[in-house]
Amino acid sequence: MYRSQKLSLRYFTAAIVLFGVMILFGLLSALYYLYPSMLFNVFNFSTSKILHIDTLVIWLLMAFMGAVYWYLPKELGHEVVGMRLAEITFWVFCAVVAVVALVFVFVQYGSANEFTLWFINQGRKYVEAPRWATIGVVAVMLVFAYNVIGTAVKARRMTGIMWVLVLDLIPLLIVYLDAFPAPTNMSVDLYWWWWLVHMWVESTWEVLIGCVMALVLMDVMGTSRRIVEAWLYIEVMLVLGAGILGLGHHYFWIGTPRYWLGIGGFFSALEPLPLLGMVIHSIYDAGMHRMKTANRPAFYWITAEAFGNFIGAGVWGFMMTLPQINLFSHGTQWTVSHGHFAFYGAYVCGVLAVFYVAKQKTAGTEFLDGRAWKWSFGLFNFGMIGMVMGLLIAGMAQAFYGRAIGGSTLMAFTQASENPWFIAGMYARMGFGVIFALGYVVLVYDLLTAPRRVPAPQTPMEPA
Amino acid sequence: MKVEGATTHEGRAGLDMTDPRFWRAGAISTTLVMLVVLAFLSVDSMRVISVGGAHVPRYDVVNRHIGYQYDWSRREDVPVIGAPEPLFGRTLTEAQATALVREGKLVIQSRACMDCHTFFGNGAYYGPDLTKSWLDPAWPQIWMPMTGKPTREEAMVAFLMNPDQYPTWTRAMPNLHLTEREARATVAYLKWMSAVDTNGFPANFGKTQTQQ
Numbered sequence: 001m002y003r004s005q006k007l008s009l010r011y012f013t014a015a016i017v018l019f020g021v022m023i024l025f026g027l028l029s030a031l032y033y034l035y036p037s038m039l040f041n042v043f044n045f046s047t048s049k050i051l052h053i054d055t056l057v058i059w060l061l062m063a064f065m066g067a068v069y070w071y072l073p074k075e076l077g078h079e080v081v082g083m084r085l086a087e088i089t090f091w092v093f094c095a096v097v098a099v100v101a102l103v104f105v106f107v108q109y110g111s112a113n114e115f116t117l118w119f120i121n122q123g124r125k126y127v128e129a130p131r132w133a134t135i136g137v138v139a140v141m142l143v144f145a146y147n148v149i150g151t152a153v154k155a156r157r158m159t160g161i162m163w164v165l166v167l168d169l170i171p172l173l174i175v176y177l178d179a180f181p182a183p184t185n186m187s188v189d190l191y192w193w194w195w196l197v198h199m200w201v202e203s204t205w206e207v208l209i210g211c212v213m214a215l216v217l218m219d220v221m222g223t224s225r226r227i228v229e230a231w232l233y234i235e236v237m238l239v240l241g242a243g244i245l246g247l248g249h250h251y252f253w254i255g256t257p258r259y260w261l262g263i264g265g266f267f268s269a270l271e272p273l274p275l276l277g278m279v280i281h282s283i284y285d286a287g288m289h290r291m292k293t294a295n296r297p298a299f300y301w302i303t304a305e306a307f308g309n310f311i312g313a314g315v316w317g318f319m320m321t322l323p324q325i326n327l328f329s330h331g332t333q334w335t336v337s338h339g340h341f342a343f344y345g346a347y348v349c350g351v352l353a354v355f356y357v358a359k360q361k362t363a364g365t366e367f368l369d370g371r372a373w374k375w376s377f378g379l380f381n382f383g384m385i386g387m388v389m390g391l392l393i394a395g396m397a398q399a400f401y402g403r404a405i406g407g408s409t410l411m412a413f414t415q416a417s418e419n420p421w422f423i424a425g426m427y428a429r430m431g432f433g434v435i436f437a438l439g440y441v442v443l444v445y446d447l448l449t450a451p452r453r454v455p456a457p458q459t460p461m462e463p464a
Numbered sequence: 465m466k467v468e469g470a471t472t473h474e475g476r477a478g479l480d481m482t483d484p485r486f487w488r489a490g491a492i493s494t495t496l497v498m499l500v501v502l503a504f505l506s507v508d509s510m511r512v513i514s515v516g517g518a519h520v521p522r523y524d525v526v527n528r529h530i531g532y533q534y535d536w537s538r539r540e541d542v543p544v545i546g547a548p549e550p551l552f553g554r555t556l557t558e559a560q561a562t563a564l565v566r567e568g569k570l571v572i573q574s575r576a577c578m579d580c581h582t583f584f585g586n587g588a589y590y591g592p593d594l595t596k597s598w599l600d601p602a603w604p605q606i607w608m609p610m611t612g613k614p615t616r617e618e619a620m621v622a623f624l625m626n627p628d629q630y631p632t633w634t635r636a637m638p639n640l641h642l643t644e645r646e647a648r649a650t651v652a653y654l655k656w657m658s659a660v661d662t663n664g665f666p667a668n669f670g671k672t673q674t675q676q
Binding site: 032033036037040041044045046047049050109110111112113114116117120121122123124125128160182183184185186187188189190191193226229230232233234236237240241244245247250251252253254255256257258259260261263327328330331332333335336398403404407408409410411413414417418 | 482483484486487488490491494495498499501502505506508509510512513514515518519520523562565566567569570571572573574575576577578579580582583584585586587588589590591592593595596597600601602628632633634635636638639640643646649657660661662663664665666667668669670671
């Protein structure tokens with residue numbers, strides 16, 4: 001095992017811990033909708049929500065970094081350059097996250113001045129972390145970029161996948177610089193904030209997970225490099241071809257010019273295409289290899305990723321993206337439904353596959369299977385689909401009663417939130433959220449226990 | 465599998481769709497074209513959304529009456545900037561208004577308003593959207609009588625300083641300990657923001673009578 005792969009395992013461990021924290025604050029946030037007076041004035045919804053969405057970003061980022069540290073030496077046949085620095089950075093990253101979380105929990109907010117923005121809370125969704133911590137994350141990302149690029153230079157070798165990965169790190173870092181400013185003008189603020197949020201989630205992360213998927217497919221199914229590279233380029237072409245101007249679907253209502261309604265609508269309607277491509281790719285590969293794999297949990301999660309990305313990000317996104325619908329669906333629980341499904345399908349399923357690849361290696365088994373992972377797979381998927389449906393019903397009630405009929409005032413908002421469909425949706429989300437959390441418990445159990453020695457099947461398995 | 469015809473037309477031998485390099489060229493060129501288009505559109509958008517641009521008023525708009533009316537030529541609601549109507553009864557210079565609205569933004573970030581509310585529909589969905597909250601009929605109908613204040617802006621200040629004392633339903637706003645100065649700055653921010661042209665979002669605001 002390479003030294004950088006040991007670091008990967010540390011990143012995966014930290015990611016799984018933060019995944020748990022995210023679920024915990026997700027459950028708490030859901031509970032406020034049912035018991036609004038809970039912890040009132042002590043620990044408010046906003047703090048719980050910040051912890052829910054910020055841990056989401058950080059644990060996925062850590063898992064991506066772990067995945068890159070895992071595959072980098074394997075791809076380039078060379079130990080990662082600057083490992084000592086990378087190991088120190090890991091602990092710095094953990095310390096930054098811990099301090100920020102403690103400040104969020106115990107200090108929560110500050111007065112209207114620059115001190116608050118530097119040391120307590122920046123109050124911009126997803127990038128609430130104070131500026132000092134943002135500098136810390138930039139430093140971590142710079143070391144990460146140095147590791148990747150330095151290794152490629154030292155190894156005097158580059159693969160297509162590594163090229164895509166390196167080039168993808170550049171915009172990933174540049175747009176993150178928007179986590180610092182605090183423009184007074186909300187339109188300008190949101191304009192650049194969306195460059196950060198959209199370009200991360202709907203562009204650079206999609207490319208990153210495309211690279212990770214390519215590597216995992218080669219690993220667990222032995223797909224040829226030529227095929228995964230051709231598919232990766234097709235995916236990049238479609239993801240960025242549709243996604244860069246698909247940014248326009250965030251520019252419908254923030255004060256921006258009218259032409260964004262047409263441009264954003266058109267290009268975001270194209271955004272499901274690359275995701276459909278990934279589904280075709282994975283079915284094609286699975287068929288080519290007659291679903292024969294050395295690592296069943298990783299194979300199932302990578303397949304779930306393909307479908308989840310297409311349905312959660314693609315279909316659920318398309319459903320609410322055209323401006324005629326978005327005028328009413330924007331900023332309701334409908335968005336939350338899409339957000340949950342997309343993050344889960346596009347990213348969570350993908351990194352879970354990588355966790356199982358790492359588990360197989362550390363366990364040193366030829367063929368990885370078992371019973372616990374199936375329970376976790378089932379509970380996660382069942383819990384997520386249930387949450388997404390509950391949120392969708394609640395969001396549609398808000399869009400129709402609160403927005404289209406009610407006219408979006410405080411009273412319309414209140415009445416839509418008291419609509420029986422909304423309330424039923426919130427209870428469903430809570431219940432299925434608990435099921436999702438059970439999936440997490442089984443996942444942790446499964447990853448921590450040594451696998452049973454299962455003999456590899458001698459004959460190729462028939463497709464289910 | 466080769467592209468049909470690729471073997472018969474020698475000149476097209478380079479067009480092999482199973483060759484990753486073919487798609488690499490496609491990925492690079494597509495991305496560059498889209499980035500260039502985005503750069504041009506962003507320059508133009510900045511012109512429109514800068515303060516004083518076609519869609520975003522100057523901060524001293526807080527000295528004026530602001531309405532939100534259906535425009536038949538555009539088929540959507542648009543903000544209407546009307547007669548002088550100074551905020552808190554005092555006409556501000558542009559510099560004073562800018563400083564006040566700027567402080568309002570700092571209040572909004574320091575209290576993480578966006579993690580319960582939405583601005584232009586962006587943020588969290590626990591509280592109502594604040595895009596047009598300056599114009600919300602709840603201020604004159606509910607909070608002016610509740611706080612006993614004679615004007616909309618004073619009722620807003622009273623509410624923002626002690627929201628937990630003036631709840632309208634079970635999901636109430638917590639007390640975030642705004643000073644009076646901070647509350648007034650926030651009100652100025654919300655008044656300015658209600659004058660931004662948002663392409664008709666939200667639709668029908670305040671036009672529909674909802675029943676209790």
